Amino acid sequence: MSLPQYIEDETALDEIMTLPTEPVVELMRELEGDILILGINGKMGLTLGRLAVRAIEEAGVTKKVIGVSRFSDPAGRQKLEDWGIETIKCDLLNTDAVAGLPQVPNIIFMAGRKFGTQGSPELTWAMNTLVPSRVCDVFSDSSIVAFSTGNVYPFTPVESGGATEIVTPDPVGDYAQSCLGREMMFTYYSHEIPVLLFRLNYAIDLRYGVLYDLAQKVMSGETIDLAMGHVNIIWQGDANALALRCLPLCASPARPMNIAGPETLSIRSLVVDLGNHLGRKPVLEGEEAENALLSNSKQATELFGPPTVDVETLVRWTAHWVKIGGSSLNKPTHFEVRSGKF
Numbered sequence: 001m002s003l004p005q006y007i008e009d010e011t012a013l014d015e016i017m018t019l020p021t022e023p024v025v026e027l028m029r030e031l032e033g034d035i036l037i038l039g040i041n042g043k044m045g046l047t048l049g050r051l052a053v054r055a056i057e058e059a060g061v062t063k064k065v066i067g068v069s070r071f072s073d074p075a076g077r078q079k080l081e082d083w084g085i086e087t088i089k090c091d092l093l094n095t096d097a098v099a100g101l102p103q104v105p106n107i108i109f110m111a112g113r114k115f116g117t118q119g120s121p122e123l124t125w126a127m128n129t130l131v132p133s134r135v136c137d138v139f140s141d142s143s144i145v146a147f148s149t150g151n152v153y154p155f156t157p158v159e160s161g162g163a164t165e166i167v168t169p170d171p172v173g174d175y176a177q178s179c180l181g182r183e184m185m186f187t188y189y190s191h192e193i194p195v196l197l198f199r200l201n202y203a204i205d206l207r208y209g210v211l212y213d214l215a216q217k218v219m220s221g222e223t224i225d226l227a228m229g230h231v232n233i234i235w236q237g238d239a240n241a242l243a244l245r246c247l248p249l250c251a252s253p254a255r256p257m258n259i260a261g262p263e264t265l266s267i268r269s270l271v272v273d274l275g276n277h278l279g280r281k282p283v284l285e286g287e288e289a290e291n292a293l294l295s296n297s298k299q300a301t302e303l304f305g306p307p308t309v310d311v312e313t314l315v316r317w318t319a320h321w322v323k324i325g326g327s328s329l330n331k332p333t334h335f336e337v338r339s340g341k342f
Helices: 010-017 022-030 045-059 074-082 095-099 121-138 173-189 210-220 236-245 267-278 298-304 311-323
Strands: 035-038 065-069 086-089 106-109 143-149 195-200 223-225 255-259 283-285
Touching: 010 045, 010 236, 022 045, 022 236, 035 045, 045 065, 045 074, 045 236, 065 074, 074 086, 095 121, 106 121, 121 143, 121 173, 143 173, 173 195, 195 236, 210 223, 210 267, 210 311, 236 255, 236 298, 255 298, 267 311
Parallel strands: 035 065, 035 106, 065 086, 106 143, 143 195, 195 255, 223 283
Antiparallel strands: none
């Protein structure tokens, strides 16, 4: 895939992020049935839906992509429909509403709650544990790729390369604990339903993500705390492609898979590189801890190959995006939080 030097606007960003690779196109030729994306109106769902539609069109097959959400932001729903995605408004906490959704063999589950957990932990637990149970009750004949997070792991030594899928989860805080609860619900039902636990850590869209957060702080001269000194990142376009390519890999019992870039990245080095692109000197404080929330993505890399967009390109794109005042989703990752409180 030929990558541009810079990305200048949202139209170009969405175009590049949803450009299907040949493996995704081939998947659509082979995959039987339609695709249902639950929680599509979040940060990643919009571009995931469009990627699926574009891959189906390029494959020359007939297949529907259906997106389900509360659609509290109607603009997202309109964008999806303009892209050829059928939309259904549904509160996934409503048992009757979930029961009324169409039966589809391929499901990508993206619903969940993170921010605001400190103020309303009960809602976070409900969204992250009750909803999966209700979905599995209804879609007992489907395969489910269930989005999860590297937050289910304990902090691991930086030199270890991150937690592999065999590391016992040991989450910190209500959010991460509820995410493990979500995994446990899917795992319970996976003895009858094929499931893949998609442990993502962290997706990069120029409008949000770890690099956007850091670039904004460098640009504004805000102090950057180095305590969470290392991180994994992956281009959102690559993460979306892997979510689709994981559909045939759903298993009983549930199969966990870490989705992240292959490198353990230094926050200090990232902000220095961002500062060089932005013409700003980062303001740093503190020292890097010996451990961090890190995921080892060796399994995914061996199965699917390396990401199509490398870290150097992501840094250059993000710095330029921030420099030209590109749009923001206003959803900080808070990747630097070590207490588990969101």
